[in-house]
Amino acid sequence: MKLTPDQLAQRLAAELGLDAVSLDADRLATHKIDDKQPVLVCTPGTRDQVSAALRLCADAAASVIPWGGGTAMALGNPPRRVDVVLNTGRLNGVIEHDHANLTVTVESGISLTALQQRLADQRQFGPFDPPFPERSSVGGIVAANLNGPRRGCYGSVRDLVIGIGSLGTLGIITELTLRLVPLPESVSTVVAAGTFSQAEQFIRELFRSRLLPTAVILSNERAHEPWSVAIRSEGFEESVARCRRDLDTLAVQAGMSAQLLSAGEHEELWRAVRDFPLQDKRLIYRITLPRAEICDFLHRAQNWPDTETTTDNVNGTIWLACAPTKASVQRFSDLATLARARRGHAMIFAAPGDLKQGFEVWGDSPPAFSLMRDVKHQFDPRGLLNPGRFVGSL
Amino acid sequence: MNREDLIGELKNIVGDRFVLVEKEDVIVYEQDGSIFQVMPEIVVLPGDVEQVSAVVKLAKQAAVPIVPRGSGTGLAGGAVPAEGGIVLSLARLNRILKIDLENRIAIVEPGVINLDVTKAVAKDGFFYAPDPSSQAACSIGGNVANNSGGPHTLAYGVTTNHVLGVEAVLDDGVIVWLGGEVPDTPGYDLCGVFVGSEGTLGVVTKVAVKLMQTRESVRTLLAIFDEMDNATQTVVDITAAGIIPAALEMMDRTTIEAIERGAPVGFPRDAEAVLIVEIEGLTEHTDRSASLARAICQRNGAREVKLAADEAERQRLWKGRKGAFGAMGTLAPNYYVQDGVVPRSKLPEMMRRIAAISKQFNLRIANVFHAGDGNLHPNILFDMRAPGELDRVIEAGAATLRACIELGGSITGEHGVGLEKKAYIGLLFNEADLEAMARVRRVFDPDNRFNPAKLFPTPASCGEIRLQPAQIPAGLWI
Ligand SMILES: Cc1cc2nc3c(=O)[nH]c(=O)nc-3n(C[C@H](O)[C@H](O)[C@H](O)COP(=O)(O)OP(=O)(O)OC[C@H]3O[C@@H](n4cnc5c(N)ncnc54)[C@H](O)[C@@H]3O)c2cc1C
Numbered sequence: 001m002k003l004t005p006d007q008l009a010q011r012l013a014a015e016l017g018l019d020a021v022s023l024d025a026d027r028l029a030t031h032k033i034d035d036k037q038p039v040l041v042c043t044p045g046t047r048d049q050v051s052a053a054l055r056l057c058a059d060a061a062a063s064v065i066p067w068g069g070g071t072a073m074a075l076g077n078p079p080r081r082v083d084v085v086l087n088t089g090r091l092n093g094v095i096e097h098d099h100a101n102l103t104v105t106v107e108s109g110i111s112l113t114a115l116q117q118r119l120a121d122q123r124q125f126g127p128f129d130p131p132f133p134e135r136s137s138v139g140g141i142v143a144a145n146l147n148g149p150r151r152g153c154y155g156s157v158r159d160l161v162i163g164i165g166s167l168g169t170l171g172i173i174t175e176l177t178l179r180l181v182p183l184p185e186s187v188s189t190v191v192a193a194g195t196f197s198q199a200e201q202f203i204r205e206l207f208r209s210r211l212l213p214t215a216v217i218l219s220n221e222r223a224h225e226p227w228s229v230a231i232r233s234e235g236f237e238e239s240v241a242r243c244r245r246d247l248d249t250l251a252v253q254a255g256m257s258a259q260l261l262s263a264g265e266h267e268e269l270w271r272a273v274r275d276f277p278l279q280d281k282r283l284i285y286r287i288t289l290p291r292a293e294i295c296d297f298l299h300r301a302q303n304w305p306d307t308e309t310t311t312d313n314v315n316g317t318i319w320l321a322c323a324p325t326k327a328s329v330q331r332f333s334d335l336a337t338l339a340r341a342r343r344g345h346a347m348i349f350a351a352p353g354d355l356k357q358g359f360e361v362w363g364d365s366p367p368a369f370s371l372m373r374d375v376k377h378q379f380d381p382r383g384l385l386n387p388g389r390f391v392g393s394l
Numbered sequence: 395m396n397r398e399d400l401i402g403e404l405k406n407i408v409g410d411r412f413v414l415v416e417k418e419d420v421i422v423y424e425q426d427g428s429i430f431q432v433m434p435e436i437v438v439l440p441g442d443v444e445q446v447s448a449v450v451k452l453a454k455q456a457a458v459p460i461v462p463r464g465s466g467t468g469l470a471g472g473a474v475p476a477e478g479g480i481v482l483s484l485a486r487l488n489r490i491l492k493i494d495l496e497n498r499i500a501i502v503e504p505g506v507i508n509l510d511v512t513k514a515v516a517k518d519g520f521f522y523a524p525d526p527s528s529q530a531a532c533s534i535g536g537n538v539a540n541n542s543g544g545p546h547t548l549a550y551g552v553t554t555n556h557v558l559g560v561e562a563v564l565d566d567g568v569i570v571w572l573g574g575e576v577p578d579t580p581g582y583d584l585c586g587v588f589v590g591s592e593g594t595l596g597v598v599t600k601v602a603v604k605l606m607q608t609r610e611s612v613r614t615l616l617a618i619f620d621e622m623d624n625a626t627q628t629v630v631d632i633t634a635a636g637i638i639p640a641a642l643e644m645m646d647r648t649t650i651e652a653i654e655r656g657a658p659v660g661f662p663r664d665a666e667a668v669l670i671v672e673i674e675g676l677t678e679h680t681d682r683s684a685s686l687a688r689a690i691c692q693r694n695g696a697r698e699v700k701l702a703a704d705e706a707e708r709q710r711l712w713k714g715r716k717g718a719f720g721a722m723g724t725l726a727p728n729y730y731v732q733d734g735v736v737p738r739s740k741l742p743e744m745m746r747r748i749a750a751i752s753k754q755f756n757l758r759i760a761n762v763f764h765a766g767d768g769n770l771h772p773n774i775l776f777d778m779r780a781p782g783e784l785d786r787v788i789e790a791g792a793a794t795l796r797a798c799i800e801l802g803g804s805i806t807g808e809h810g811v812g813l814e815k816k817a818y819i820g821l822l823f824n825e826a827d828l829e830a831m832a833r834v835r836r837v838f839d840p841d842n843r844f845n846p847a848k849l850f851p852t853p854a855s856c857g858e859i860r861l862q863p864a865q866i867p868a869g870l871w872i
Contacts, residue, residue: 100634100739101768120561123636145578156577158586159555182636210610212675238678292496316497316576334830343575362580368570370778371837378833391581 034353068137076389108139127154152314451567464536470812504535541590642766659714723779769807
C-alpha cells in the first residue's frame, strides 16, 4: 500500500461517510481470511460508493477482498495480501421483484434467507441451496458458484443468473437479476437405508426410472454402514405421492428399508446436506465426476477414519469432510489421481488456513490456464482483487 | 504470403479437393439464412482438428481472417465473410464420437446436425434438449456459437445450459478443452464465455453435451382465440400461475393463413391467434398442469381448447407450427424474419406495437414465435422487386427492435448479433459492457482474426456486402 491505513481510511471516509469505514480491532478480527487480518473494513452503501471505494483503493495500491456474508471465505488459496475487506452487507435491497416474469433484481449483499422471505409473499423462491443461507449473500453465492443438491432440477447458479451488474466483469458484483421458480405445492423426502451395494443398485434403478427427483443424496457417517439414500421430490401433491410409491417399490427391490421423513426430519436432513461443504474446523474435499462413476470412486476412496461422506448423485459431486490434519491433506494427490482417471477433478473446497499452505487447493491446473491468466490480467492488471486466492494463485 | 502461395499451402494441409476458390464452387458459401451476401475468396473444408489447427496457424502467418461456418442456417449473417479471408467449413467434422447414457453425455464434432444427436439416442429414451426450429439442418457448432434455443427452451434452457465443455482451436492453432465432461471445472468459466461468442474467439472442434431422458407423459393443447390480446394475456397468466410448459408457441392470423394455404393442418382461418401449450413430465404432473392451462385459456376467452387425443394429432399440430415459416411463400415472394425479446408480461403491449408498425410501414407482418419466452419472430412479408421495399422492411425490423428495448427486452432472443444487429448492440450495452467484452476478445483473438466485423459495433470495411433475401430450403421452420 502506498498509504498508511489511517490515510486510506480518511480518504474513504471523506467520500463514503464515516460509518462506511472501520479500523476497529474487533471488527477487523471478524474479517480475517485464512488468518490474515485486513487493515480496514469498508462497507459501501450504494453502487456508486463501491465504485468510489475501488478507485481509492486502486490509487493506494491496496488489495481488496470482497466479502458478502463471509460464509465462504475458507475457499481458495490463502490470499497473498489482505489490505481492505469490502463488505457488501449494506447493499441488501430488493430492487424489483417481477413476479409475473418470475425474475428478481437485487443488490448483491442481500442474504438468501432475506430474499426468500420477500419472495414467499408471491409463492416464489430462488432455487439456490448454498450453505448457511441466513448469512450467505446472493452475490457471494454467484461469485463462488455455490451449487446445491437441487441443481439438477432447477439449474446451476450460472443457469439461474440472468444478468450481473458488476464493476468490471471480474470485479465486484453489485446487482443481479435472477430467475425464480414457483414454490412447489408439496415437498417430501424418502430415505432408503442399506448396504453400500444395495444403495448403488437402488440409485442405478432410480435413474433408469422416469421419476424426476429434485435431489438424490447418498451419505454415511465415518465410513460405517448403513448407507442411506435421501430422495427429495417436489411438485403437485399427486406427483409427489406417486414418487413416494415408486420409491418404496424400488427400495424393496434393492432390499433396502424405506422411510418417509416427517416435516421436521426433512428440514433437519436438508439443512445438514446444504451446510455440509462449509463446516467449521474440517477439511472438505469436493470431487466432481460423471455421475455413474460415483459409487466406484467411493468404493476405492472409502474406509478413511474420521471422514464423513455426502454425495450428490444427480450432479456427480462427492463431499468428504475430514479431520483438519496434515494426514488429511496428504490424501489430496490420491484423490486427484482417482478423479482424473474418471474424467473428473478434485479440490480442497475449504480448510483452515494453516493447512492450505504450499500447494494449490484447486487441484490440477486447468488446460486453459494461460487464457485465464490473460483474462485476469485484462481485468485486474495490478492483481489487487482477491490476490492469489483463485486458480493458479491468480 | 500471396494468394497463390496461401492456396497452395492450404491444399497441402487439407488436400486439393477441399480448397474451393472458383466462383461456381464458392457461391454456395456467399450467404447464410440472412439477407447478407459476400462472395468468399477461399473456402476450406478440413477433415479433422489437426487440419483445423494447421489452417488457423497458416491464416495467422498470412494475416487473413477466418470465418467459421457450420450449416449456414444462421439468420444474422454470422457465417458471411464480411472482410474476406478464409471461410472455414466444419461440415466434414461430423462424427458423434461418444455416447454415454449412464452419465447422460455425448461428445460430438461441430458439424454434427442437431437433430442427429437426438436421433442417435432416441431409441434408448433420451434426447438433446435445445431444438432450434432449424434442427434438421443446423450444426451443433453453429448452435454453440449462437447459443441457440428452440420451442423447448422454455422448460429446458438454451444451448449454454446443455454444454459441459468444448474443444477449441485458438488463434495460435493451439487445441484446448474449455470445461470438460463434468461441470464446475476450476477456474473462470471459459466454456460459458465461448458459448454464444459467434465464432469470434476461436473454432469449436468438439462439444460435450448433456443428454436428457424423455419424459413419461406429454400433453399438447391447442387454444384458439378471437382476440390477440386474450391470447397474449393467456401466456402471461400461464407462467404467472406457476405452470412451466415445455413449449408455449403462438401463431397469429396471418401465419395461420399461410399454413392453411400451404400444407393445411386445420387451424381455423378466422381465428386471431392460436397457442400450442405442451406439458411434459410424470403423468400426474401433466394431467393437472394441462387442466390448469385449459382453465386459464378459457378464463381468457378462448373460443376452443383442444387436447391432442393421440400422438398423431400432436404431430399434426406441430407440423402446422413447423411448416409456418416455409408457408410464408404462399403470402408474398419474400419475407424477413426478425428476432427480439420482451419480458413475457409485456407481450400484449408488444403485439399491439407490432400491429402499429405493420400499419405505419404498410407491410404485412406474420407472427409465429416462442411466446412463453417472450421471444418474438415477426416475419415481414414483401416483394424484393418493388423498388425501395427492402429498405422499408429493414426500417420496420429496426422499429420492432427499438420497441423491444423500450419494453425492457433485448434485440436478439436466439439468432445472434452477427452482421445484422451489430449496429444495434449499443442500444443494449453501455461502453463499459462493450469494453469488458472487447477485453475478453483481446485475450482470445488479439489480431481480430476470427470472424471480424461481427458482433462488435465496428463498421464493416472492405468487403462488398449485398442484400438479398435468403432461399431457405423446404422443411425448415422457425
Ligand atoms: C428456418 C430457420 C429456423 C431457425 N430457427 C431457429 C430457432 O428456433 N432457434 C434458434 O436459436 N435459431 C434458429 N435459427 C437460426 C440458426 O439455425 C441457428 O443460429 C443455428 O445455430 C446456426 O447453425 P449453423 O450450423 O447453420 O451455423 P452457421 O449459420 O453456419 O454459423 C452461425 C455462426 O456460428 C459460427 N460458427 C459455426 N460453426 C462454428 C464452429 N465450429 N466454431 C466457431 N464458430 C462457429 C459462424 O461463424 C457464425 O457466426 C433458424 C434458422 C432458420 C433458417
